[in-house]
Amino acid sequence: MEKEPRPEKKHASLSGANKKENRQLNLMTLPTVIWYALFCYLPLFGIFFAFKNFTPVPGDSLVENLFVNSEWVGLQNFSYLFRNPQSVSVITNTLIYNAVFLVTGIVIPVTLAILLSEVHQKKFQGFVQMSLVLPYFISWVIVGYCVYGFLSTDTGLFNSVIKYFGGDPVQWYQSPQYWRTILIVLGIWKSTGYTLIIYLCSITTIDRTLYESAALDGAGFFQRVRYITLPHLRPTIATLFILGIGSLLNSDFGLFYQVPMDSGALTEVTQTLDVYVYKSLMVNANFSYSAAAAFLQSFVGCILLVISNMVIRRLDRDSALL
């Protein structure tokens, strides 16, 4: 494999105009920098919650309560996450769903984006795009009730159809075997449109003349996709993939808690880490425990993100994030 030469670093001083432009650009990033500093970096001291037994004294400030009034407990706050005999299934559930969403979250939107970019009727394209994005804006609570309309045992649409054809009605909310599929379909249904837009945008930035000359050379549709579109999409795919890896232990609480209506019989397939943490801490609000869970998620996510970024850099340096 041929290695590209690294671009040489330029040490030449910037011209006056350039400097001014830089200053303007820097100024424009200021709001974002401040936002990140306030809401992402400043609250980082909250990590201490995960390693302390947080016992506030009424009237003292939060900082005093955290640093002075609370004692260190090491890793004690993490133990409830692993005490449960269901912990293994909780973690595997989280990982399996995320892995599926990671793959389908690339394959489906990319395929749709490519197909959609081939549609030349603008109105139709816009219509399809709109209807795919729409679910993204519907809250899970509402989706949950819509799903109930389909799956309700006595009045649901599915069971009405089953009964019409002489079958036995299914107790959907008591039958875990269907729910992996239901949840995955819903997850895809809700998120596809949003990612689709990102890919569609990248496709529109590809120089159209490439396709024209390829077509002149006799390249068919699949060849154009294989040799032009996909290579151009690679950096976008890599970016979204790396970001997805970073939240491998997180899960969409709405999807896994609201949509199955918290039905106990479905627990084995619906209980992800976030759902488990919510259920454990319903009885006692314990800041330290929830901070421990969040810390674990971010910590594992961060490591996975760095590793996957390294791997991708090995494979294709231009597609990596850092």
Next chain:
Amino acid sequence: MRIFKRIALLALAAALSLTAFSGCGDSENYGRDVIRLRWVTFSNSVPPDVKEVVKKANEYSAEKIGVVVDLEFQPSEMINLIMASGEYYDIIFTCSWLNNYNIAASRGMFYDITDIVQTASPELYKVIGEYWDAAELNGRYYGVPTLKDMGAEMMFRLNSTYYEEQKGMTIPESMKFEEIEPFLEVYKKDNPTKYPLAMDKSGIAGMTNFLEKIVGDYIVIPYEAETPEVMPIWENEEFMKRVRLLHKWYQLGYINPDAAAMENSAVAKDTPVRAGVAWRGYTGYSDPANWGFNVKLSLYDGPFISKSTEQGGMFAISAGCDQKHAEASLKYLELLNTDRTFRDILGYGIEGKHFKYLPNGTVMKTEEGSSGYQPSLFTTGPVTNASVLSISEDYLSDPDLWPKVFAGYKEYGIWSKAHGFIYDTKRKEDIVATLSAIWLNYYTDLITGTSDPDTVIPKMKSEMEKAGLNELMDDVKSELANHLAKYN
């Protein structure tokens, strides 16, 4: 380095400390200097007209005692959060089932009012009387019990138009839990597509109240035992009998098939059998105009009285308060407990707009009151000092209901023998957190009859045992023994 640390801490403190409460400076509004209190109480929804009502109440209390409040209705998660984060408040709702009084008080979160309550609020001290026991912890008081129904009485609410007038059945004053079965059967026969015991995921109200809850809902002490014995709930035979019955009823189609997935109160209005937790003489379940039929109550459990039921509602003052605010809080609670006019404002709203007084001394809500200001009565002060609510002008309540209810507790109450035993879950918090998650996975299916207890409970039990149930049980048992030793 140290200086840097200190500066960093200070900067953090400045950036993060919650905005302080305002102490005074309301003189221009009320014509005199008043003390303003932050009063946090419990409600799942905020009444739309709360501002207007509190303004009216503040005018009244500013004139009488020079204290006004910012009343906040907060859901249980928020109250837990306010407590867990050490946020400032003056008065907060606490009880045995939310923001646990005994635990918070034993951790020093609440103001010790023992020494000031008699001087700052002598009338309040007199009114609460023997029920101060509910607030007693190691000989000190850290909160003010709310006088309301002090024991749990569980009842079925039956459609008497259907059962008694059409079917010629008799609804007894009280019945055993299982004796509801023939009523369910009759209705199901007449209406095969309907569910006589339709319910949501919260199950039959109060069905497990015959057990004193010690940890979550799953470690309990039965009331009837002579010597209090702590056990996992499935070792109680009455509980097992009930969940088995429920499962049978579920299979017979008496209970709606998706009960375990249904959120609160989505049950059809014509359901002929419902359950409720109230007290003898309560009329709130029975308005024929609301239901479209006559409702008759039949008691199936209780009244059970323990320290925990007596702590069904309380108000405590933050340990972060200075004495001035603590005394003002007590004065305010005193006014709520002694001045009926004032109590009715916070309980029912503005007279003429939200409610009106009926000739027999009870009150009736107006339409505007039912939509604009409808907090549960016990969340805004003592229930006994408020006027009794009548459902309609034709369906009047007894205005002197409460002395009778309280006399009833003495006469036929089933009193706990556990001497107010409370287990501090902080002792085994990680086990409790784990067990709670496991319990929640099975609980709704059990109490709605959806799952078969004889297959589910062994499974749940073994999971709980793996998660440390036995260790927790041992600790609870030894704590109980220690506690009981004090009384022998």
